[in-house]
Amino acid sequence: xxxxxxxxxxxxxxxxxKTFAAEMTRLSGLLINNAPNDGISxxxxxGLYIARYSExxxxxxxxxxxxxxxxVVQGAKSITVGQETSQLxxxxxxxxxxxxxxxxxxxxASESEPLLTVRLDLDPxxxxxxxxxxxxHGLPPVKQWSAGYVVNADADIINAVARLLECLQKxxxxxLLGPLILEEILIRLLRSPIGVHVAEMGFSGSSVQQIAxxxxxxxxxxxLHIKVAELAELTHMSVSSFHEHFKAVTSMTPRxxxxxxxxxxxxxxxxxxxxxxxxxxxxxxxxxDSQFSxxxxxxxxxxxxxxxxxxxxxxxx
Numbered sequence: 604x605x606x607x608x609x610x611x612x613x614x615x616x617x618x619x620x621k622t623f624a625a626e627m628t629r630l631s632g633l634l635i636n637n638a639p640n641d642g643i644s645x646x647x648x649x650g651l652y653i654a655r656y657s658e659x660x661x662x663x664x665x666x667x668x669x670x671x672x673x674x675v676v677q678g679a680k681s682i683t684v685g686q687e688t689s690q691l692x693x694x695x696x697x698x699x700x701x702x703x704x705x706x707x708x709x710x711x712a713s714e715s716e717p718l719l720t721v722r723l724d725l726d727p728x729x730x731x732x733x734x735x736x737x738x739x740h741g742l743p744p745v746k747q748w749s750a751g752y753v754v755n756a757d758a759d760i761i762n763a764v765a766r767l768l769e770c771l772q773k774x775x776x777x778x779l780l781g782p783l784i785l786e787e788i789l790i791r792l793l794r795s796p797i798g799v800h801v802a803e804m805g806f807s808g809s810s811v812q813q814i815a816x817x818x819x820x821x822x823x824x825x826x827l828h829i830k831v832a833e834l835a836e837l838t839h840m841s842v843s844s845f846h847e848h849f850k851a852v853t854s855m856t857p858r859x860x861x862x863x864x865x866x867x868x869x870x871x872x873x874x875x876x877x878x879x880x881x882x883x884x885x886x887x888x889x890x891x892d893s894q895f896s897x898x899x900x901x902x903x904x905x906x907x908x909x910x911x912x913x914x915x916x917x918x919x920x
Contacts, residue, residue: 656718866887869907883907
């Protein structure tokens with residue numbers, strides 16, 4: 604079954620043979636071995652992460668994704684970006700072309716069959732080096748953009764990800780063979796049904812790359828007062844065109860995006876630096892403590908004080 608939101612690409616399953624089932628079993632075993640406990644595990648290969656959850660979570664997990672590819676190997680989850688929500692089941696993958704604040708929810712998991720996902724950050728610069736080889740005659744026109752693209756994984760990509768994880772089992776393989784397998788994964792993505800959207804990440808002058816430039820500025824200057832006209836000028840777009848393209852690529856307005864950045868950074872400051880809400884509020888650019896508290900409660904589902912109490916309690920369990 605393929606489950607997507609209206610703005611994602613849905614491809615009917617084509618991987619029903621024994622080969623694909625064997626590759627999925629192989630990959631799930633590698634994920635369990637490398638992530639024996641629940642939570643998100645970063646691996647020695649930069650930009651490679653495993654998530655494992657053994658029970659359904661009633662609340663959203665708010666986090667931040669760089670441009671990346673995520674694959675659900677077992678179980679199911681929902682991902683919300685701005686106004687778009689996608690539900691991903693086993694063997695489906697989702698590609699995000701720009702850095703985005705996301706909300707995740709575990710919707711199918713158990714002790715015996717935990718949710719298992721693997722995520723790989725995508726390097727736009729490396730993609731740019733490969734685009735001309737995969738698309739020597741230029742990119743086909745793109746008529747519609749989305750914050751994320753959902754397709755069914757194929758056996759070749761699953762096999763490549765499994766081999767990447769197997770590199771961790773032998774000394775030196777991750778350093779010597781890892782980059783070659785990463786390049787293979789990128790080439791297979793560029794040749795996939797969502798390849799043109801992957802290619803736009805590294806294609807000079809594309810709308811996605813222009814918006815990515817504005818996002819980079821926002822991530823660096825999230826505490827400053829935002830001037831949309833200046834962001835539009837940075838991308839060499841008119842204000843109206845910038846608004847349209849920014850929302851198409853992120854499913855948010857620039858101000859909504861900045862608010863999400865501010866709130867997530869405030870949460871990090873309070874959790875990692877033991878900073879109180881008033882100090883974190885000012886640090887991320889809020890003028891009003893009460894407005895910060897309202898926005899925080901709406902975004903995370905609890906006031907700053909209550910949220911910190913729950914998070915610190917969980918970290919001790």
